Amino acid sequence: MTTYSYEALDRTHCILMNIQTNLVEHNFYESCEEYRKLLDGACDLLADAYQVAGREWDKELEEIAI
Numbered sequence: 001m002t003t004y005s006y007e008a009l010d011r012t013h014c015i016l017m018n019i020q021t022n023l024v025e026h027n028f029y030e031s032c033e034e035y036r037k038l039l040d041g042a043c044d045l046l047a048d049a050y051q052v053a054g055r056e057w058d059k060e061l062e063e064i065a066i
Helices: 004-024 027-031 033-065
Strands: none
Touching (some): 027 033
């Protein structure tokens, strides 16, 4: 078993929180529609990646339990 999926899960979460704190909560986010759309798209893709890593981590946990 590896912990790579858990590491990816954790790091993806950290990146999403960093984007939220430093970019989405910035005043420019509300004032520029193009910027907002790009960030929202990036966050959507990262959220998808987070889900993939989470599913892989669940599979690894199931392997341990067997």
